[in-house]
Amino acid sequence: MNTTENPTRVALVTGGSGGIGTSIVERLAADGFAVAVHYAGRAAAAEAVVASAVAQGARAIAVQGDVADEHQMARVFDSVEAEFGGIDVVVNTAGIMINGPIATFDLADLDRMHRTNIRGAFVVSQLSANRLRSGGALINFSTSQTRGQLAGYGPYAASKAAVEGMTLVLARELRGKDITVNAVAPGPVATPLFLEGKSDELIEHFSKVVPLERLGQPDDVAEVVALLAGPGRWINGQTLFVNGGLA
Template identity: 60%
Template sequence: MSNDSQRVAIVTGGSGGIGSSAARRLAADGFAVVVHYARHAAPAEEVVEGIRAAGGVASAFGADIAEEPEAAALFQHAKDEYGHVDVVVHSAGIMPLAPIATMDLDTFDRIMRTNLRGTFVVDRLAAQHIRTGGAIINFSTTVTKLQMPTYGAYAASKGGVEALTLILARELRGRDITVNAVAPGPTATPLFFEGKSQELTENIARANPMERLGTPEDISEVVAFLAGPGRWVNGQVLYANGGMA
């Protein structure tokens, strides 16, 4: 149902830790939210149900964001359901870790396909469909500054995301659309905890002056700022890491 005054957001990876928090935060700000998922519908539907229970407007949609026809169907779903698209939060990504010397090329290619090609596809569609006054919010990582071993392929993919972000911001001159990237530090999500010992987790948490891990809510506050009042922030990478770098 079209309502021109209703702001509409697509959140890719909307069933994940940061994505689901961003979806809930934008819904609380009055956005109608399309919660995207890659493979598993149940977690996305759970996010949607939570938003609706709180009085918000949301729907879920599954797509491989690295395949343009599927990603295009995601945007079409938003337009069919709500009439238009104002904000795209592109949080979908993967993070397999291994030293550069031993990472197999199939894993490297999978990281680049999801993280870099996926961003290119989503940003390309966002640039075509977002209304005047909108925002594109990509996700990088603080690891691009930290040069941590085993993160080579992941950091390389996110370095590419930053380049796309900064250039797209300049390419959209005159359209009143902001394009920025959020670069979280270590954040307490299932993706972060996977494969880490408690000791390692505690050491990482102490690495910033706040001496704690970030929370998904910490990151979604930055997203909400960029999606709403932060209109004079454009073509930037915002580091949300407690002062880690």
Template identity: 60%
Template sequence: MTEHSSTSHTPRRVAVVTGGSRGIGRESAERLAADGYAVVVNYAGNEAEADKTVAAITEAGGEAIAVRADVADETEVAALFDATESAFGGVDVVVHAAGVMALAPLVDLDLDALDRMHRTNIRGTFVVDQQAARRLRAGGALINFSSSVLALAIPGYSAYAATKGAVEAMTLIVARELRGRDVTVNAVAPGPTATALFLEGKDEETVARMAAQPPLERLGTPRDIAEVVSFLAGPAGRWVNGQVLRANGGIA
């Protein structure tokens, strides 16, 4: 058998990206597709945006499908992984970028908002990680999302930061629970990043002030974060495991 014919049968690596219809999730999906992964773009409700992500990937020569699932619903998440295995034969990388944020001082925060964040950010991470732990192939990677607000302790972020503290705790423990599986488990903790989620409701002065805080004196971009995801998912990141990687330009 020639070298060419043996390598041509190497199975394509497969990535599931939750929250892949916009922002950091979308940029991560497109970056992994450029790295050669077949990508499953998960979305909660915005089918049109998820289809745009798939179209961008396929137009660039990649392979992708969109699959709807509520990350906090264990039946829907199991179906998401079933659909992935059915379409592409397995799962090698899970990027869990789906999340919600509501900001208010603890004394004022509506408890319904707290419950929504708990459901999506904590239960959603638990449910997605549970399926990832069961299904990731050897050589795989699970990448959760925390936030650098955890270290910054910014007023107004108590509930959101609490959910991300839970994500970090789960990430570090799952990394150890997967001993012997040859699967890495890490979290990325972006700082202020120019996404719709971040920019919504902020005036220009607030955005400019936050952009000036890191020593690099700018906001992060979704591409900055997608590069970190690509590193953790790929061969260069195999010795990074059980870590929280703070990608924030030096803000904290």
């Protein structure tokens, strides 16, 4: 497809089949993007997100792949480019969180989490660096726990600190390409990933430690992503802590 015949900007959202990713897909669709909803194993959920975006009047497709597998993700990028003519924005929300104390943490769990969160982010960043169109944006996802020092979050925070590091370096490496590279670091957001395994008392605690005295909602994060994906072109090489004022 000739992009001069289709000026619509195109976004690929990894992990778009649930949680924050779904809200981002919906927001970008509302902003006029054509959207590719990436998923690993939740095909039905991804198709439901696609249907919702199409109902908003957007063009949308679902694409499947393991973010840590460079060959599968290259095919994902191929599919999006074949459908829409190119890619302008990649939002890399795909990730897993396994918590526990560092002293007793299962190294198999560490390897599994780091494969998705670090290698996966690296694969997606590498492909984005080579295939985003001029004027594009790569938005990776970190966590406010990289500076929160909360007990039990060490392994997860370590994986996301790596994401921040590679993101900020890549922004400098892409000098001259007119591609912005940033990381979004949410605080406590009411998603299944965050709420799973937590008691009502602990959830209430998290909501009260935030100066705004509530948990974040996926739409709160989607607003920031929409800024970085659209008009926020002067924001580059940054980690944005989206957490309601949490230290």
